[in-house]
Amino acid sequence: MPGPGFGFIGTEERENVLRVLDDWHDRRNTFDDPGEGRMVRSFESAVADRFGSRHCLAVNSGTSALLTALAALGIGPGDEVIVPGYMFVASIAAVVHSGADPVLAEVDESLTLDPNDVERRITPRTKAIMPVHMLGAPSDMAALGALAERHGLHLLEDCAQSAGATYRGRPLGTLGEVGTFSLNHFKVFTALDGGFLLTDDQRTFQRAYSYHDQGWFPYRDDDGDGDLLLGLNLGLSELNAAVALAQLHKLDLILDRVRTINRTLVRRIGSLPGVQQRRLHDDEGACGTVAVYLFDSPQHAADVAGRLGTKTLINSPRHYYGGIPALTAFGRGDLSTAPFRTRDGAAGAQRFAAGALPRTDDILSRAIAVSTGVSDSYLGAGFGVALRSSAAEIEVAADTFVAAVTGG
DSSP: OOSHHHHTOOHHHHHHHHHHHHHHHHTTTOSSOOOTTHHHHHHHHHHHHHHTOSEEEEESOHHHHHHHHHHHTTOOTTOEEEEESBSOHHHHHHHHHHTOEEEEEOBOTTSSBOHHHHHHTOOTTEEEEOOBOGGGOOOOHHHHHHHHHHHTOEEEEEOTTOTTOEETTEETTSSSSEEEEEOBTTSSSOOBSOEEEEESOHHHHHHHHHHHBTTOBTTTBSSOSSOOOOOOBOBOOHHHHHHHHHHHTTHHHHHHHHHHHHHHHHHHHOOBTTEEEOOOSOTTTSOOSEEEEEESSHHHHHHHHHHHTOOOGGGOBTTBGGGOHHHHHHHTTOGGGSTTOOGGGOOOSOOOSTTSSHHHHHHHHTEEEEESSOOBTTTTBOEEOOTTOOHHHHHHHHHHHHHHHHTO
């Protein structure tokens, strides 16, 4: 069970895939009419309805969604984008490859962007704030949204790990100008690989469409209103869309199951000395894919992680900024780590090595994630319960965690 959606794969996904193959078979002898994109368009329409967004654009990965969103917002060389020091490397890499410079900001005990630190890092070059809703829970979107409005900045949500989560009743991905999502096998719902973005703005959607599909206007028109772009080929495949559409219809079922498991485990664990749950900006809106515990001391957290056979979150490479050697090198001006960047487009002297964000370092060194929906040892969720764990199995996992914390 990499992610909860993967655990729900069944006959519906199979039937949708076979529908695509049957359609291709029926059209194999047609002349100049391959019937491209029918399942993709069905998926995009269903997502837009489910999330309450005017536009959905399906792409081949969450990383492509980020790149496309940056291009759609006109972010590039000379611009800065504020990104949390706890994220997935794609958030930062997409900014670097857009030609803009990532500016790292501290996270607070929600493991998401600290709005106060974000404001301290705004400069005349700042173009956007990128909240990353880590481990299925929303960032402080009220504070970040107010910041973005006050300073005239774009707000780009990275929702790769939080599909279906809400903030004060609104779906994540619809509070900023653009929301990006991943559909790989570790995510809440999956296409095995793929992604999508949401936006209500017509011009942003037009630019995103053109960037993701060779410069065409929506939907593959040669002419239209908007900006001409030299686009790439980043579209979602029909087969992946077939799986994603079936999964989308199960999203509420998936979330209900994961949240139930999470609440059951957390209730069984109860209150413990020297440890507390991470702060949530919207408890009801979080996906519940992990339960994160923050310890009073890094040593206690490391000891508990060792007893459980897992690790603290500071030891999850490519999620912790200090665990990305290529980023550290880029900050020193080593452009070999970032193809297509020129000397004039270098980030300059930025400290991206461990220690640059002391609060983030401290929090992650004291944090352990217990799996209740996503099992991923690389992420740090290497201990916990599975999607279909019984009540007895959840009880055993909770008692094991308690014993590890208390030394029992």
